[in-house]
Amino acid sequence: MSTDHGDRPVTGVRLQKVLAGAGVASRRVIEQYIVEGRIRVNGAVVTELGTRIDPEHDLVDVDGTAVQLDAGKRYVMLNKPTGVVSSMKDERGRPDLRRFTREWPERLYNVGRLDADTSGLLLLTNDGDLAHVLAHPSFGVTKVYIAKVDGRVSPQTIAALTRGITLEDGPIAADKARLRDSSHGSSLVELTLHSGRNRIVRRMMAAVGHPVTELVRRQFGPLRLGTLPSGHARELGKIELGALLTLARRDSPAEATPGEAREKTRDHGQHDDQENG
Template identity: 40%
Template sequence: MSTTDQEDPARGERIAKWLARAGVASRRDAEKIIAEGRVKLGGKLVTQPATFVQPDDIVTVDGRAVNEPERTRLFRFHKPPGLVTTHRDPEGRPTVFERLPEGLPRLISVGRLDLNSEGLLLLTNDGALSRRLELPSNAWVRRYRVRVFGDFDPRALEMLAKGVTIEGVRYAPIEAGVDSRKGDNAWLTISLQEGKNREIRRVLAWMGLEVSRLIRIAYGPFQLGTLERGMVDEVNPKVLREQLGLAAPGRKR
């Protein structure tokens, strides 16, 4: 193995990236795992994330062998409300990953949906891809249907298009429109690119509206569509390559 700082494809793949592609963790978290002394390559402790992995090398994390990264896969999951988007919850609440069907590879989420939110959650076996899809620089639109309760002037939603600052936190422009309204109940469609933690709920609460349902219906080019609640559907590899520019199997990524 090599610990030089320069990437050299002939020497293999950097171990942090390799671990991310294997679905162990995001690339950044893989570097933390390495720094904690939890990773070995060929039985030797790895101390540098620039260490290279060759085909057939044996990599272990916490003493357990990590399988070779398989091809990058992406799944759409219709998250029901009442699940947390984490592998383990210290409060013992049910998690997304406990409710997935058997036979799937180890998956991590692309971003999160909070406990009471529902709808489209992207899952992947590639930690590096997860991190890439979360980056604000992608400028991918996340679109939601939101049911709210409260009295409001629909024209007030227009101010969100310029962005707002709430309690010192700046929220980027949000597009919001009314789909239907009956009394104090309304359905909105909301689109945003940034997606801070609980952003929609906080912005609407600032407007005096209570969110009773929040459903993500799109994340970039990927749509919830008719996927039933609790179901998982794999994105076609060809679509994945076209949308994300990934190499076809057998080629260099």
């Protein structure tokens, strides 16, 4: 980051030009934001209109919300149907994610996985840095699932899920759990978890005596599935993307360096073998 000072040579692009190009607002409005101290570059508030940045390396946020300066980055929400594996190319020939990405020219990859029998929200992107952070074991992005299970789930069972139970790979507790419905010999349970352990929802419910018959992920971090139909995909809106980038930048683990992420971009559908459903 640099600022203009007399005739000395400067580098970079003016901040207001970069943010206008990113669709934040007009240059005039952005200049007002700068004067008001509403914009930070690499965590530092900037108030000089001559501020220049390197869009490829500097991180910018407006009113505390991160901004993506690279127009080549794509972020897509998919409502994955059951029967589809979370891979861009399945070696066993099973239905994979490629059919849902054909309308975008970029080569997209899934962030984490849902097992074939689990439906719901899956994030697809070509942003290797973001994907590596979100898939990193220490990140623990919050996910919300709705599970249809056998039997009538009691309040005591809901309490046990939040208090904690012990599985074969150690103790686990839901961040939140609530019973949404119980009728005709089955129940709907909503679980909020930040664990990325393999098939964790199914194993937790089986451990308390209520095997899962259907499972859908409704939320991934700040992203909500909403009314997106099964088998459909859409790009994230500006507010959704800002919230996701802000979360990732704030809580990025030290190990998830940009260089490391770029090297691993093409493997996001494969290196994270945790099937969160």
